[in-house]
Amino acid sequence: MEKLPAQMTVVGISKPGGPEVLVPETRSVPKPGPDEILIKVHAAGVNRPDVAQRSGAYPPPPGASDLPGLEVAGEVVALGSGAAKHKIGDKVMSLVAGGGYAQYCIAQDAQAMTVPQALSMTQAGAIPETLMTVWHNVFERGALQPGETLLIHGGSSGIGTMAIQLAKAFGSKVIVTVGSQHKADACLKLGADHAINYKTRDFVAETRKATNDIGANVILDMVGGDYIERNYDAACIDGRVVQIAFLGGPKATVNFAKLMVKRLHHTGSTLRPRSNADKAAMVRAIEANVMPLLREGRIKPLMDSTFPLEKAADAHRRMETSEHIGKIVLTV
Missing domain, CATH: 3.90.180.10 (Medium-chain alcohol dehydrogenases, catalytic domain)
Known part of the structure; x- marks a missing residue:
């Protein structure tokens, strides 16, 4: 030693x-x-x-x-x-x-x-940080299932690129929003099914188009602000919106009737203040469910x-x- x-x-x-x-x-x-x-x-x-x-x-x-x-x-x-x-x-x-x-x-x-x-x-x-954030928010809080559609805002970020790979590995469909064609190409190469440039296209309309007008089952959002109400529009009936950051601001004016009409869940979490017991439980779940994919090289940051x-x-x-x-x- x-x-x-x-x-x-x-x-x-x-x-x-x-x-x-x-x-x-x-x-x-x-x-x-x-x-x-x-x-x-x-x-x-x-x-x-x-x-x-x-x-x-x-x-x-x-x-x-x-x-x-x-x-x-x-x-x-x-x-x-x-x-x-x-x-x-x-x-x-x-x-x-x-x-x-x-x-x-x-x-x-x-x-x-x-x-x-x-x-x-x-x-x-x-x-670790990205994987635990994605695992907990997309799969534990968002309860993403095989065959469902995940909409990821900030698809080319560290969290976004991990979420694309994990969701695809577990058999879900993935739509991302990005700010450039270069980022769109990178996300599609990683396995995303659709990449929407939010600067030139309306992600609500594009998400509905890509899901036969049903909407996304789970939305992973780090933007907040005016995306909050637009997420409600892009989500399907019984959709789950999971908030992990507010790069666009934590306040918004929203028509909350959409929550009731669509029976939406809007949740969120932050990792750092969680108890050690909570974090250890997430690690155990990752070791059981995700570690095999990492060992096989099917997922890489x-x-x-x-x-x-x-x-x-x-x-x-x-x-x-x-x-x-x-x-x-x-x-x-």
Whole structure:
């Protein structure tokens, strides 16, 4: 077992602001507590909540690291008391409550998953946050069934590209909205049945056309704003709208009679504040249902770009252009 250094390089948030506030600093290597493991980070995924945290809009939950970073992949180098799922030397990928932008990161033993041989460590770093978000919201909350239609807004995002692959693997039909032909092509190549450029076409009309005027069974929405009422129009009878973000704003004027007439469910969730028990249960479901697909190489994260840890600011700049297709990952 290698001797752990006392100090490590991390990327902290010097003050709320633009990408330039992400600054490398030196900190003590953390020690895992009960039921925790310490991961030597090889790769850390970059996600929209990191951008929100950096700008001051998404504070970490109580007790979590103040460093950004919600998912990592790497090697287990220390175990806290009671950690029995993984052992030192194991290659794992894990959701974390924060602290991913670092050379070492604490994770909950129960939330870490073994990295399948079909994936590189960089790909593994792009998986946990997106996969757990998609699994919980599309399949647990949205209850998507084989043969049903899923409409994904932001189809070319990290979450969108994972949702396309998972929904297709489980036998559903997929429609996505995207902002360019380039993004549409990428989604169709991944397996989406229809890609709608929301800048030039009305997604409600196109979704109804693609479903023989029935509508989508499940809608995964990260936009909110004026999409809320349009989602009600695009959904089928007994449709489920699942909200995972509000990039277009959390407030809207909506005719809620449509909820009653169509018997719609409008739900939503956010992952970070959930209890460790909740997250561990999602991990167990993923290990049972999705891990075989990852091991067989049938599902892989679509990779947009990688940046060294010290260039985290550039990774955020890339995300804020919204030109990325798939996942942005920091390599350590």
